[in-house]
Amino acid sequence: MSLYKGIFKRDMHIAFKQKAELVQPLMFLTMVVTLFPLGVSPSPDTLQRIGPGVIWIAAILSSLMAMERLFRDDFQDGSLEQYMLSGMALPAVSAVKVTVHWLVSFVPLFLLSPLLAMFLNLTVDMYIALVLTLLLGTPLLSLIGAIAVGLTVGLQKGGVLLALLLIPVFIPLLIFATSAVDSAALQLPYHAQLAIIAAMLLLAAALAPFAIAYSLKVSQN
């Protein structure tokens, strides 16, 4: 157990040493969100209607920017080889790394979310629903994203390919998440949507670490 705590500590340490990479996706997200009132319409009603979708799309796009960081450095400097030769269970290593990635790239998003909700004139009910969907949905982004990062890490220019692979996969999540917030706006129950996202998350949490480990192994060949 302490082994994996060591990786957690190492990755946290590295993440906070590379502050620019930490802050850039968040700034990107904020900017994308502020573009909508300027580009679409500043009317509070319109913003309220498109708000949840805008925040979710911006979150997905900004997560793609930060996603590559997950294994890129470790692959390029050879740390990944050394992990594989340490006899540690690679799925567990992957799970720890995904956890760190989620903590450093999505937890700041929650801190930023009240501000974004105000920008887009969301009601309190909508905001609560949004935070709940983000809470269940963003770990899913990290887990599924990590599989694709594992597959593309060996390629020279994997960045765009990564986006092309992942965006279609995230569509169901986007549909259920925004539908939950829409229901909240109409004062309707949205447990069903949350339950579906939670089910996707549980499935991914159980299987993704093995898929990530396998994809990393493949990229070493």
Next chain:
Amino acid sequence: MLEARGLTCSKRDRTLFEGLSLVVDSSELLYLRGSNGAGKTSLLRILTGLSSPDAGAVLYNGVDISEDKAGYYHDLFYLGHKSGTNGSLSALDNLSFWLAQHKVSVPDNTLFDVLEKVGLVGLEDVPVRYLSAGQQRRVALSRLWLKPAKVWILDEPFTALDVKGVNLLETSMKEHVSNGGLIITTSHQSLSNAAGEHRVFDLEYRF
């Protein structure tokens, strides 16, 4: 004893080697030689289990390495082209995280002794990316003296090292072999006498 049985490896439709068999005993230094692209690195990566051969198997003490990974990796030290050190961490952090991963516990003063041996005193707190190429190589190599591994697999270990560094490494190789260790190494410059006796294995470039 490390044994390769009937290894075949092809990359991009070119067969690098076919049915390659090779036995390296304890107390032996095997010097793998071959031109660029002959498949030295591919062979070494197969011997570590990082990549899998198209055919054949690698056995350590008579057991297939894919069956007893933990046992093999406990005894193995591998240094590839990539140093395995993170540029934003200091030498000290890099080494201590690595040692923890490989379940090696080393007292702090041993760590400093090794850093002194490789000539990195005063640089242990500097992020590794600010060090020169040779110094970065030294950080990676200092693990040799920290992990009590029996099998050393070194891919071009002399790259970027200065004369003193090369000598230090060769002496350590000799010492390791005389202590019953097993080394497989590649290098484009031939090993000097300081490395002790060694067996040469030539890998032919194939079209």
